[in-house]
Amino acid sequence: MSYVKKPMEIEDRSFDIIEDEMNSEVLKKFSHEELMVVKRVIHTTADFQYGDLIEFIKNPIEKAKKSLAKGIKIYADTNMIKAGVNPRTLKRLNCEIVNFVADNDVIKEAGERGVTRSIVSMEKACKDPNIKAFLIGNAPTALYTLAEHIKNGLTDPDFVVAVPVGFVGAEESKNEFSTMEVPSVVVSGRKGGSTVAVAVLNAILYLVDNER
């Protein structure tokens, strides 16, 4: 069967197609680095609507690059995100991704309080001073909890990827978060997800790699 089998050729062709088909107004709206993030999200979802939904608040790419260079701990709200982020670049930068939703203490406490594990897991994350970045691809309750902790001065992240998905609270939590002036990449509306969170961070990691 005849099809493209070379990985770099597939990736290059994909990005060419994405650029060709993107709305020219959308292309003009973003900086070069922002566009690398937007294109990678479209590459991951095959959904051009992300060109209209992604917002960059308070220079998040520059902040993220500086933060990642320090070798930080990053909290992700799903194990899928943890599994999807490029392990080689993370390791080279001495960064680590953590997630606590499957921890026994988190499961127990969430059951007792009748709240999502995402809430309890985020509370645990906000107590760790080495966690300087948050990737939220799934749970609006995680983003609400993070917002509360930031407002109360309990955590002060270098950057946040705020892309929870869904029908109950996702849009509202992101609308609220985007007014908070935290360096962040936000997908407005209902869309988002773990693959979107991964695409955003991987795009930034590739920018870091290209500066070597």
Added chain:
Amino acid sequence: MSYVKKPMEIEDRSFDIIEDEMNSEVLKKFSHEELMVVKRVIHTTADFQYGDLIEFIKNPIEKAKKSLAKGIKIYADTNMIKAGVNPRTLKRLNCEIVNFVADNDVIKEAGERGVTRSIVSMEKACKDPNIKAFLIGNAPTALYTLAEHIKNGLTDPDFVVAVPVGFVGAEESKNEFSTMEVPSVVVSGRKGGSTVAVAVLNAILYLVDNER
């Protein structure tokens, strides 16, 4: 802050909203069980277009339920899929998900042959007679390779979730696969992804759980 914090309430409300907003023609098109799969995919992506894109070929849900009950090995083309599938139900059914894209022998051979790791990893999977199901959420090259092996009689899966995403080969590989009469859930067009593959399998696992 006031927002819904109870996990089952969030899930129930989400599915109510999805059903309310789904096109009535789409709702009528599917069986009850198929609809559970379609709704979970929409829940995962917040993208109603999946109602038009998902195809069920050769009774895949019934086949999958029977196959899973036997305690099978499942091949997933990404570690994100492996991380996202409900581990409790899998364990209870004595099923296991495997993925070889990060194996040293796969990385080495892919580099030498100048092909994607997805191809080499899928070739390895097709040699394992205990792998009776395939979830492809990322790489069209994995789906092409699987299709070749099925045509050549080298593997005969109980069911396939064929939802690779992207701009180079995704649509073509799925179009071809959907003509092969393999029990499968296919997302036509460019869309799909690891979260979609996870949503399909988790929906089927919940159907199995509900029959206990």
